[in-house]
Amino acid sequence: MVVNSLAFLWFFLFVMVVYYLCQTKKEVQNVFLLGCSYWFYSQVDIKMTGLLVILTLVFWLLGKGIYHYMEQEDGRKASWLTTVGVTIGIGALFYFKYLNFFADSVASFASFLGFHMSWTALHLVVPIGLSFFTFKLMSYVLDIHHGKIQPEGNIVSFANYIAFFPTILSGPIDRPKPFLAQANVARLFNPDQLMIGFRRVLWGMFLKMCIADRLDIYVSAIWNNYEHHSAISILFASLLYPLQMYADFGGYSEMAIGVALMLGFKVAENFKRPFFVLDIAGYWSRWHMTLTSWLTDYVFLPLNIKFREWGVYGTITAIMLNMMFIGMWHGANWTFFLFGIYHGLWYIPLMVGGGFFKKRKIKVNAHGWPKQEYVIKMIGIYLVVTFGLMLFHSANISEFWQICERVATHWQGGLFTDMSSMVNAAICLVALIYVDIQEEWFPKYQLPLPRMINRWRWELTVAIEIVAILLFGVFDNNQFIYFQF
């Protein structure tokens, strides 16, 4: 069931009505929410719902065990249980996502060295959302072990944190503390919150259906047949791809946050205008923010502490490993590994130049617009990201090289155009850029409207958004790109 489908709309309307009918009894509300979350997940991946339930139960018990030993000041056993938890989380990820890949790679490497080794690939179906919910499970036991939270006494609240249906498929990867605090109080019907949530869902739908899916028609047409297209077409499609990804994943995140808000939960933000930055560190602090902050807290910082004796080289090592994890988190493919390394390499000038720990701000001119030199830097970062995503999008390294080769050699032939998709997407992109610029540099600005109309500004905006989705949207329920991760 896709979030922007009619089926989800009916499902969500039913959930909302019953959910707020039992708002005075938080236990009933939580049990109902959990039932809905499991039902939702079972509609997407029925076979793996059992795995989700078992992992939830195991981690809940582990959390209790870790805390028990910490209270008894038996740090060794607490650490051991935490290690068990992390191993189970990583083990599940490894088994479902990476086993075939690693076994295959080892076998290939062995044959390269002249040894005979064969591996029959296991037919494993990766549970949808696995990378998201295992990270939640691991952060729960790690936070208990670090003394940041106490274990959740109520299994239903904990299970809701893991299986919360708006976020289970593609995040945001919420942290246990803020979520559980909200799960343990009744969520009362709040019309204002409902309206804010609804607006975010609409905006997410606009991003996904009107921009991401429209751009996808063009980008896929080029990338899926790159051997028949000119360098200009491939480069143009590549330049559009970061925008497609932003609208796709950013759109999903907006919808997830909006739906959660309508149910009374504030979940973490995932995107913050990621292309309005001056360096790669700025980009990752605004792109898939919950993944970046998760890896920063649980991978980069511990590694940085471990390597601190090496000085700047220790930080570089920690960053490179962290970026490798970010890359490989997306899937079992050498392209993702190289994608991580590529991004890691862009951090080195920052480390060496001492700019890594400085938050670089874009300076504006007297009119509030960013200065020219900063605009050029932003364009530069966009190009850096574009090249990384060419690697990310390629099916394998050989395909990536073939694309690069084609770009280098096939300059004859013009730009492939699909006017309908491009014009539709361009109109909607103007809206996205307008909104992002306004939020970034002119947050207080409001389009001047006559007083009579201004009174109904909110309602008018919602109605325009609905009409725009109907007019420009793609309605064939395309999957979200990040569902595969």
Added chain:
Amino acid sequence: MKKLFIHIIIIACLFFVMDRVLGLGLGYLYSISNATDEYKISYTNESTEDSLLFMGSSRCLHHYAPLVFEKELGISCFNAADWGIKNIYFHYGTLGNILSRYTPKAIVFEVHPCDFQETPYSGKERAGSLAPYCGMSKECDEMLKRSGNYWPYQLSWVYRYTGNLPNLLAGKMGNMDRNLKGWKPLDGVLDTVGIKVEEYPFPIDQERIDLLERFINDCKQKNIQLSLIVSPMYICSKEDVYKVPRELAAKYDVPFIDHYKDTTFTGHPELFYDFGHLNRQGALIYSKIVCEELKMHIKR
């Protein structure tokens, strides 16, 4: 709660007004468009009152030159076919809309395997091209219901034109020559390198056959002289591809004109644009041949 309801009501009213006004505007742009799809569908559904109509998919669109038929048969003629592998769901809905306005004297229907087989590339969704005419006839509405979008089209007029705004805005610049009365000639000669026969290994679809029978029956009830026809291919299947329509034609006593393996055209690349479509020269020759045959079937 009261505040929320007021918001919802205002949004609903604003949406309704915007949707209807914009929908009307888009409908107007649709009607005046010269782009192939828009012009062919709008003229067929809204305007044509010609005596002889050609219906079918792209092979019909490119193969029948109405001016040739008008000259030879002495009756007004329009090629109402549209490209995009349209199938019987689209054609039957279109027939319903035409019959809700007037009754043509004769219809020549170019059948294609997607009118009676379960072709994966052409299904019920093809009826969606009739979205602008939702509510025009019960047949059209039935086909839109089968495509699964009838209620969304009823709810929103804008949704009927989803994704079409650029085409509609540029519609006047479209390249359909209205003087050719719906015919879209193809200029060029077939490059025979790598040409393979197109097979249709798909199961027979009883639902589509039922619609084909209803198409024939509706024409008979309105005394429309219907002919089923198959135009030539450059390279032909060894299978009896058109067995179903031939049997239907026999069952309902309707002429079945089969040029599928017509040696005047088959194997002659100079008369084709691609393996399934005649070029301008081929279409003009073919139209003259069909004209002679129709003289025997159509009472003027």
